[in-house]
Amino acid sequence: MGATKTEHFTNKQNSIATITKALGHPARIAIIEYLVKVDTCICGDIVNKLPLAQPTISQHLKELKNAGLIKGNIEGNTICYCIDWKAIEKLQNYFASISMKMEKKNNCC
Amino acid sequence: MGATKTEHFTNKQNSIATITKALGHPARIAIIEYLVKVDTCICGDIVNKLPLAQPTISQHLKELKNAGLIKGNIEGNTICYCIDWKAIEKLQNYFASISMKMEKKNNCC
């Protein structure tokens, strides 16, 4: 096997899993943190900041983009990446709603 | 390769990535949602609720446990799993701090 059985789960479950999966790698967390840190949307010096080869970074950026976590703007020669806050908000709302649901319940462990 | 280069990233980055990675599968999201939903900590009927074989569920539970997202209590024959809220809180705080940092910045995309 090896393939996730997405068809057995709800769209929302798959959608949250897609976002968290994209964040499930330290390099991609580091990219997100870098994009948060820099004031303007700087593009390819992510490659200089991270200890990974350029094709590897490019691939991680692609995955973040596919998951909707970042947006990319072509600016002449370079590409300006920045965080897409809708995805972050979606996650925040999701975890907040989970936490709220739990406050009314007993915790047995 | 295929092996993540964790040694190049900070402990915090690796720690967040470990949690998000564990959440990066719809079955594990479904397990978390089920544990949130049931009032008391019901154990192995997770297997009955999800469309996956028992060994597969057991494996997913192990991963959630390793990532610190759930706790398991042995109760005689059965095992009582429930959410470990420390991990969820950690994520919430992380995303909240990221969001706050961004409010002071320009968004160029």
Next chain:
DNA sequence: AATGTTTATCGTAATATTGCAATATTAAAT
């Protein structure tokens, strides 16, 4: 003690991910 129930582990096949060298693509600068 023998049987059933619940959960974990082992082994393994199918597939996905990670990482990078080599190369391609695109646009700017000369």
Next chain:
DNA sequence: ATTTAATATTGCAATATTACGATAAACATT
């Protein structure tokens, strides 16, 4: 038109993940 710079894509090797049948382990029930 060439060259340079920035980014993407391709191809591939190493490793990890996903899923499940078979089996084991632990306990409860009879």
